[in-house]
Amino acid sequence: MGRYVARRLLQMIPVFIGTTLLIFLMVYALPGDPVRGLFGDKATTPSVIRALRHEYGLDKPVLVQYWDFMKGIVLHFDFGKQIASGRPVTEILGEAFPVTLRLASLAFVIEAVIGIVLGVVAGLRAGKAADTVILFFTLLLISVPVFVLGYILQTVFAINLGWLEPSVTDPTDFNQLLLPAIVLASASLAYVARLSRTSVAENLRADYMRTAIAKGLPRRRVVGVHLLRNSLIPVVTFLGTDLGALMGGAIVTEGIFNIHGVGGTIADSITRREGTTLVGLVTILVLVYLVCSLIVDLLYAVLDPRIRYA
């Protein structure tokens, strides 16, 4: 187990270098220059542009830029400075990540709890009315685009009924984050419900289930331990990778509810061609993905004792 974890951690290094280099090169390949972009239609002097380009190291060859950037991260945990504002990228990451982390974990909890409960209910009553209702509900969530759902919920619950705030003014307040978290969780919630429903319905007919019932175990134990534990493997796989998606891919939801998190910051840095900010953000997202998938793999062994990591 320990050796397996160590090996997986070591494997992260090449993945980490590969992804960051790829993103760095892709931003570099986009047409447009972040320094020139500051000026738009208006005029400036070549000496100022030169001085700015020099400050951010943009006058060096791209691979040298990448090398300097990586050196800064590894040696001093220095992600460079944001072009235009001149603020350190670590500060910008420090603002964006806690917000996103809060939103994503709230959404994750909603998605996991409601999704699995719905899935189990539907799976146990496969083919009955409850199953059909849940099928209909989840299909609806999957087919409605996030921005439509976002605006509808915002209008209904915040503007018309006035129960919740229409936008987030204080990202440390979980009450304000509730509505965006529900919107963010909605599509994934439906997938989780569908996945667990199928899995539960299938395992219900497995031999070990019949044995467990024949042994006379109480129903709660049959469902809670034998059935759930074996049915959760595909769900856990999905949830693990989805956490990363919840963090990086919340651009639309963040925009609707005015949350200044990672998604919007990524979109901003792409339009402004700010390679360093972007790579900094994505680097952390890549690490989150890698750690999540490692945890998922380790959870397999917990859920299914037949799986062993030597």
Place this chain on the structure above:
Amino acid sequence: MRGAKSAKWVAIAAVVALGATACGGGGDKGGDSKAAIDPNGKFSVEVGEPQNPLQPANTMESNGSIVIKALFSGLVDYDSNGKIVMVNAQSIDTKDNKTFTVKLKPGWKFHDGTPVTANSYVKAWNWAANPEHKQTNSAWFADIQGYDDVAPASGKPKSDTMSGLKVIDDNTFTITLSKPIPYFIYKLGYEVFDPLPESFYKDPAAAGEHPIGNGPYKFVSWQHKQSIEVARFDGYKGPNPAKNGGVIFKNYAKLETAYQDLKSGNLDVMRQVAPRDLPVYKQDLGDRAVDQPYSAIQTIAVAFYTKQWKNINPKVLQGLSMAIDRDTITKTVLQGTREPATGWVAKGVMGYQPNAAGDITKYDPAKAKQLIKEGGGVPGNKISIQYNADGGHKEWVEAVCGSITKATGVQCTGDSKADFQADTNARDAHQVKSLYRSGWVLDYPFISNFIRDLFGSKADGNQGGFSSKEIDDLIAKADSAKTLEESEKLYQQVEKELPKYMPSIPLWYYKVNAGYSEKVTNVKYDQSGDPIVTGVEVKK
């Protein structure tokens, strides 16, 4: 982090207090428009995160400049007709339009209590002009004598002070330009010419995070990506003291969200309504909806360096211009957010004359066809209009193209660039294939800004390579006029000449489509389309 947190508490407390006062005011609804005014009330304005640190010479985009305008006051400002108003200056006198003597109103103070002197200006300008300090607006000092020594185009700087700036005494200094400019006083209204306190130079980066100015408001806090708060500065001596207790600039990523907040009372003033809400905002807000033009124009510029347009007969461009049905497009596709242009100079600018372009901005398909024919036709009988796909331009570019094709049979397509960066890149590199979209928001409300700075053959804003000796000569003549009025007249003549050369096809003027909440009154917008925050009154 501790400090930041407590600042946030202050902000929340302020918002709560505001909410309470707003509720209190709701009780006596009888005299609605004459509701009592709370001179200490605070209100919120929608803005984005400023791109640059809050240093006056480093702020080009509107999110930062609205904050800078609240915190700093320069020598002069303009009224809504483009007339000069003295602010920190008592007088600015010149005999030859080359040497200007500036006298300051005595007794002005920065927010930290230090006096505003002639040196506060001279030192700030010298500092900002120095390319070492990387101020994005430093090119603005190029008119001043000795600028080339401080910021040479290449090589090492010879000096770190401009020889054209001389301090006479605490309240007097002189500006000498490298050549006479009759309207230089107009340029002085731009934020780049604001003074800086002595404390700024110790740590300019920190000062950009916590600016100390001499304006109607003093800085309170900046929660990055959340809000910027400023409070009224009671020691302010200018002609435009704040009529409210302070402003909270609230950061919104999406205008749609800001609009929802405006309707539910969480936000007081908006700068622009999102396209989604345009069809309903007048109905929603009633007389709190704002719909007025400001000093910016959109044109179709011509890439004169291409084979197609190199030696074109201007009649062809006149024809294309007359083939565009501006009235219908502004009303339908643009939902009334623009007003058809009748010249190259926008409204609210000193020297604006109605109908300057004459017939060429009127829609007349028959005449358009005829003019194009007389001019020898469009080379290749095919044009394209380059635009940036991220700016909401696609719809009107297609409408303009459709209008041209329908009227004249010239094939027209939109040439989309992924975003504004890619668009400017192609323009800078002279890679535009045919025509391109161009927009110009005023720098200062004098006619030369819309003519000399765009169509002079060496102007920085002239990206299409338009070059005409006659126009250059006329501009030079207007620039060497004895007085401001004379210069204005000469520039108006230049504008009247432009239809003969067609340096670009004027399309329409921009409009402010905005609104404000029930809590505030007296919300006005200036030439650059921003709300004038000092004049806003908060109801009790």
